[in-house]
Amino acid sequence: MNRSLATTEPKLARPRYEHRGIDFGCDYNPEQWDPAVWREDVALMREVGVSLVAINIFGWSDLQGPDGGIDFSRLDEIIGLLHDADIRVNLGTGTSSPPPWLAARHPEILPMTIDGTLRYPGGRQAWCPSSPVFRRYALDLVEAVAERYGQHPAVALWHVSNELGCHNAHCYCDVSAAAFRRWLRERYGSIAALNRAWGTSFWSQRYTDWDEIGTPRLTPATRNPGQVLDFSRFSSDELLGHYRAELEVIRRHSRVPVTTNFMVTAHIRELDYWTWAPEMDVIANDHYLDHRLADPSSELAFAADLTRGLAGGGPWMLMEHSTGSVNWQPHNLAKAPGQMLRDSLQHVARGADSVCFFQWRASLQGSEKFHSALIPHAGTDSALWREAVDLGAVLERMGEVAGTRVVGDVAMLFSWEAWWATDAENRPSSAISYLDQVWATHRALREAGATVDIVRPGADLTGYRLIVVPGLHLVRDHEAATLDAAVRAGAHALVTFYSGIVDEDDRVRPGGYPGVWRDLLGIRVEEFSPVLPEQEVLLESGTRASLWTERLTATDADVLDRFVGGPAGGLPALTRRRGTDGAGDAWYLATLPDGAGLARIIDQALTAAGAGRAAGARAGVDVIRRVAEDRSYRFIINHGSEDVLLNARGVDLVTGETATGTIRVPMGAVRVIREDAVS
Template identity: 60%
Template sequence: MGPSRTPVTELSGNGKFVYGCDYNPEQWDRTVWEEDVRLMKQAGVNLVAVNIFGWAELESSPGTYSFERLDEILGLLHASGIGVNLGTGTSSTPAWLTTLHPEILPESASGVRAWPGGRQAWCPSSPRYREHALRLVGEVVRRYGAHPAVRLWHVSNELGCHNALCYCDVSAAAFRSWLVARYGSLDALNSAWGTTFWSQRYSAWEQVLPPRTTVSTNNPTQVLDFHRFSSDELLGYYQAEADLLRQHSSIPVTTNFMVTAHIRSQDYWSWAPHMDVIANDHYLDHRLDDPTAELAFAADATRGLSQGQPWLLMEHSTSAVNWQPRNIAKEPGEMLRNSLAHVARGADGLCFFQWRASVQGSEKFHSAMLPHAGTDSRIWREVVELGGILETLAEVAGTTVKAEAALVFSWEAWWAYDQESHPSSDVKYLDQVHGMHKALREAGITVDVVAPGADLSGYKLAVVPGLYLVRDTESAALADYVKNGGTAVVTYFSGIVDENEKVLTGGYPGAFRNLLGIRAEEFYPLPPGQTRALDNGTTASLWTEAMRLEGAEAKLSFAEGHLAGSPAVTRNRHGAGHAWYIGTVLTAAALREVVSEAAAEAGMEALACPEGLEVVVRSGTKHSYLFLINHSADEHKHPARGYELLVGEEVSSAVVVPAGAVRVVRTSNPTPPTGPSTGQKDK
């Protein structure tokens, strides 16, 4: 078991929402600091992250420390009643360290050693790096471990964002040690990895390497295990810092996760128990078709990591970022909608990167709370407005989101699913996950995101998108859930391999075949743009399979091609419950319809919300809070009864949500009185 969880509201200093930012005072002259603190107070900021990249500032040469500037900024913040989220400063190596010890620098799979000059220029397995980093952490915690300004310890920063996978010789030795601990013997490793294939059998441990660049394809299980090792290696580093901090300080410890579409290097299910506070960084990703839908999934997944309790949004942006191909500024009101969408889904704190927009460095065009344009700007006015809104919503802090549906999500399955040499490179794990989550959201169903094998007994509906890799205990947990009266929806390319990437034979979908009452013999992926007609008048794309019924009934069938007449979507009675299977890529509308029918069968009223209106409920002991976030250009009216907090008016039967606006209605009941169900239940 990990440490007990610290309520996020304790970090605010007043028991309310956290409102904060990253602050890099080392980038600014001292004359700016007092103005910054004054403006932070004006905006309502109550928690500031400092010393995130402070190593070179604190230790200008080996063993030579200077804390005067950090002392001063902590003193200024504390004098103004602003708390500090104190970074350990170890995220990026100073130039003197990589000059003295270039072996610290990470290597790519093709053996190219990275040069210093960016950030995170260190190998997670490097004992030399750890030695120097922990020495700095020791100096920092001994100086500030009881400082009255410090409310949270921030280990490193976005661990694994750039250096999660290092293939150097030091990493290779650490990987072998990890494998010895996992398998115990070479025979067991050879069996797990299937090394009889292509004459890959190992006869000595020193022959085993990371999955470096080869002339063909890598061993899939070797690749999977290297991902597992790399996640564990970074977690071990986090624990080394956290243990040192806890030796000298009673202040809670965390680091910022990256539950987002473009980072998949850590298995956060294994990390979460070690955090005093679950914190996440999230930025809208305009490389996706629907960035707002991805935000909703990320927020639900972060709440899942926090076991349903409130969590901290450590970073997001007021407007554009700097690292996407096209860094699109947020439109008026969009930042407010994004921020309150996180709050609706369980965040008790909103923090931004960063406070004052940089004027130098690669992030100088990244938005900030205080933009280049200064206080006479739309961004600044919205920042101040958001601070006021969080004050207005103070009573919501500490309440939780309760869902009747669960979505099973796995970083391990993601690593395995998206490997090469699969039936189609056009189908991706996260596409399945996002598609299913979006269908549920648009049906008005809020979901908890849970790990494979989680206890599902409290849910009416469990959806399992693309769980390609599954352990026996995990598939058994789902089967028992359905047998005992639950309803499950499983999608294509699920249950195919075990934890060692070994195909489960006898017909697809392997681990779930008996539960689903079907058997598929072959996959027939389709190229992008090609479709197959279904018997309900809609079409399927990207994926089809030759399936036959073995106890299940067909809900939808293919209407053309060589699979005409064979099932595409099925339903099977298993014990006291039902298990649905979606064996193709449905249109968004058809997927929503199938999910809604399964939810209705499970006893949930899944009525579609108006397009663009996000509906979520947070519930407390006495009141519930209905969040209505209008992402559309149209006004919407939603059934409600209670008191609307943002405009301050009684609501008797319905609340009007203008285009692009947010409304929050306090109700005296744990769920909204009428209208589309949001999948909530009483605490």
């Protein structure tokens, strides 16, 4: 292309997904059902209020056989039925799980695990993200699907693949190794620079040629941390590259918005979604309650706030969640009566303008046959279906909430890179992980009534009164500088232990911990002193803590609490460096307090910062506002076992009742008050 012409062509604006009120959606897999069922399903979708349906997510083997021919007849029919019913289509590209014939013909596409063994067809995502063979076949399918449906009026959204990296994020095969070397060449430019970044002088690991570098498979001893960290970055980038490749094909045929479903959840950490988010026309997330955790509802709230952060504070899509139990946990618990509504509106309260489920009709066969659905195996004569009908009615009444925003004055810094670096093979204590501090501080802020925006390190922190930095082990200098600048401008900061320790190359900053933030916090830590999981730490205030202590000196900070006994007995556990000349205060917490102790510390920091709090919020009761210029909506979510009374004035969109003073929110219930005035 002539370069001068290329620079003068107008750049098309990114397509914007238009929510129709609060979307009520689901995944549908018509290939599992006889076409006679399709018409019944579409009629029931209209009855319950479904407005957006994801199809062709796993449709590859139904569309294409080994001869390469593509049969669109069944997909044509179901798209036509949905369109005739005025139900919009979220159209999958169909590439998430290749058909068995492809692996049989090209076994080189299969992914390799960390121990050097292959993973085979029979499940899903049996493909290497770096495989050029897989990508060629996948993009040929995308080309055919996009060409056929790119202008179809039913298609409101394109859905690239599905949960990219859920099962195949890290492939250790030779094809991946070659791709990894290309990525490293682009990142470092020279072997010498790579050796410096990875610290290869340790254990005689110095490289002399690019071809000596492979993927970090299992080794006799622990692996090089720099290599492992870069491999995580590479793997995230490689899957993002696959997304971009499919997006490029779609864009040749359609201007409909494009996305893929993220997995912002407790057990998926392989993708750095901060780097993915700018590529999405709309942010979409899949979330399932994880009953392996002590407090699944708190993790839901965190995941929803983080997804809103990825969306830049704007509306986002809950692309998948469940009506009841899942099928992949050791104990797949059913949801209690009313919990489907409560969980759904928890996401809406924190910014979701779509509530979608996996899936529409429960499968009769396959790995997910015991995964819940809007229509369970019991059919429509079931309590679960009746709850779905009720949810559809509530979402219809809540359509006016769409487009409003959640606005907070507390920020929390979160980083997937820090997660990777913190939970490494060699660390001060394997008893504690990155998410322990993240979840604990988020839960304490939530129970204190703070509205928390979760932001990327280095993001603009203007306007926040309190900035919380839980265990941000890896941080770049320029990212750390944004926190310093925010505190100088008047914001308060609360930094917790193991933060600021290493740079982007996982290189420890010398001179004492917490490295990059010693001066900001007015402290210096000489040594970490973790304690055993069964041991308890006591502070002078009476607070009980666990897992971590430090040998800390306050160089320019007030000591607010000290350790009593233990490896750091008599030394500071909580400090506060008071700001001068308009600067904010900088707090440091050197241990992991119990819930009550952390709540007291969070309360002190919020009060000192003058941060806003939602009246009535407490443990077990969420209170969140979504606001626009001319209206506000107050979500009150009672997770507890007792009714609660709160002051409210306005119309409740859940029940239709008018609140004129005090309202009762029954245990397990949700109220959404359209308030008389923004406050």
